[in-house]
Amino acid sequence: xxxxxxxxxxxxxxxxxxxxxxxxxxxxxxxxxxxxxxxxxxxxxxxxxxxxxxxxxxxxxxxxxxxxxxxxxxxxxxxxxxxxxxxxx
Amino acid sequence: xxxxxxxxxxxxxxxxxxxxxxxxxxxxxxxxxxxxxxxxxxxxxxxxxxxxxxxxxxxxxxxxxxxxxxxxxxxxxxxxxxxxxxxxxxxxxxxxxxxxxxxxxxxxxxxxxxxxxxxxxxxxxxxxxxxxxxxxxxxxxxxxxxxxxxxxxxxxxxxxxxxxxxxxxxxxxxxxxxxxxxxxxxxxxxxxxxxxxxxxxxxxxxxxxxxxxxxxxxxxxxxxxxxxxxxxxxxxxxxxxxxxxxxxxxxxxxxxxxxxxxxxxxxxxxxxxxxxxxxxxxxxxxxxxxxxxxxxxxxxxxxxxxxxxxxxxxxxxxxx
Numbered sequence: 504x505x506x507x508x509x510x511x512x513x514x515x516x517x518x519x520x521x522x523x524x525x526x527x528x529x530x531x532x533x534x535x536x537x538x539x540x541x542x543x544x545x546x547x548x549x550x551x552x553x554x555x556x557x558x559x560x561x562x563x564x565x566x567x568x569x570x571x572x573x574x575x576x577x578x579x580x581x582x583x584x585x586x587x588x589x590x591x592x
Numbered sequence: 593x594x595x596x597x598x599x600x601x602x603x604x605x606x607x608x609x610x611x612x613x614x615x616x617x618x619x620x621x622x623x624x625x626x627x628x629x630x631x632x633x634x635x636x637x638x639x640x641x642x643x644x645x646x647x648x649x650x651x652x653x654x655x656x657x658x659x660x661x662x663x664x665x666x667x668x669x670x671x672x673x674x675x676x677x678x679x680x681x682x683x684x685x686x687x688x689x690x691x692x693x694x695x696x697x698x699x700x701x702x703x704x705x706x707x708x709x710x711x712x713x714x715x716x717x718x719x720x721x722x723x724x725x726x727x728x729x730x731x732x733x734x735x736x737x738x739x740x741x742x743x744x745x746x747x748x749x750x751x752x753x754x755x756x757x758x759x760x761x762x763x764x765x766x767x768x769x770x771x772x773x774x775x776x777x778x779x780x781x782x783x784x785x786x787x788x789x790x791x792x793x794x795x796x797x798x799x800x801x802x803x804x805x806x807x808x809x810x811x812x813x814x815x816x817x818x819x820x821x822x823x824x825x826x827x828x829x830x831x832x833x834x835x836x837x838x839x840x841x842x843x844x845x846x847x848x849x850x851x852x853x854x855x856x857x858x859x860x861x862x863x864x865x866x867x868x869x870x871x872x873x874x875x876x877x878x879x880x881x882x883x884x885x886x887x888x889x890x891x892x893x894x895x896x897x898x899x900x901x902x903x904x905x906x907x908x909x910x911x912x
Contacts, residue, residue, distance in 0.1 A: 551806075556806070556814075557810060557814055570902065
């Protein structure tokens with residue numbers, strides 16, 4: 504196993520733990536998205552490019568979008584008057 | 593437009609009824625099933641009071657741990673049994689794991705003649721250069737058919753949960769959807785204008801070259817669906833509804849699933865080994881080769897792309 508793969512796998516573990524421990528829902532979604540991206544790189548290194556394409560499109564793209572839309576619908580992301588984003592828990 | 597049959601006669605034909613059923617313009621249960629009007633639920637003040645009083649009384653009685661010996665004993669036994677059950681489960685699973693063959697060993701049951709046959713004869717029998725596609729769309733096409741239907745059923749479920757039927761609800765939801773949305777964002781629109789055509793072309797390429805290289809219906813469909821969502825985000829519902837509405841989705845999905853089922857069912861009826869096909873396999877490596885696989889890939893791609901987009905629309909404004 505190369506060093507690069509080791510770094511990616513370590514990042515995967517860090518992402519998984521960070522996503523479950525993060526208190527901010529928006530941050531959790533972004534971490535989850537980066538998890539999917541790293542996973543798609545790992546799929547390429549495991550020589551399965553078709554899975555990598557699917558992971559990048561579904562995991563990083565569509566799922567994240569659906570999560571974000573849901574957060575907006577339940578008003579978990581609201582904007583202050585100053586334009587700064589504030590989060591609810 | 594000249595008409596050979598009158599309107600009344602036309603409305604009795606099968607094709608008209610089929611179209612009505614497909615568009616959902618007529619409720620098949622209306623006038624055919626006897627329906628009772630639901631009465632609104634009424635309860636007078638005293639009953640409510642009585643009910644709440646009873647509930648309070650019961651809760652107090654049950655959770656009064658100092659005077660209720662039964663609950664106390666039950667809780668203790670419950671905890672003991674929890675620990676025992678968990679220990680038993682963990683032990684059972686650990687023992688089960690210890691019987692599993694060594695990971696990666698050559699004489700595992702997974703390394704049998706099936707995989708060898710796929711690798712040796714896959715190209716010859718299915719005509720697909722990509723062995724994975726040959727496997728999932730020829731040897732195991734039945735699985736993929738089921739997967740497409742699972743996607744379709746998932747959309748139906750989301751539709752049942754999120755669809756808004758009343759017009760007032762829809763308008764309110766849409767206003768809420770638009771309230772904190774940057775309208776006509778120049779950066780997003782410029783990027784979308786540049787990116788969306790390559791994304792669509794790439795998705796089509798993945799679908800069409802599924803039997804030649806990595807890719808296939810599912811991944812290509814997901815890419816096209818993501819491109820559609822990007823286009824929708826940049827330009828809004830007014831532009832996408834010009835070419836993609838609920839009706840389009842229904843027809844596309846129905847057509848693709850029916851096409852898949854019909855194309856594959858002949859081989860299911862002729863037995864498990866459906867290698868002898870009337871469709872020529874063609875030269876391996878050419879785009880028009882490997883029999884039905886290209887058609888099935890396109891069908892799966894259409895279903896997946898439509899489903900992705902529909903999911904997003906349902907989440908955004910509950911129907912489109």
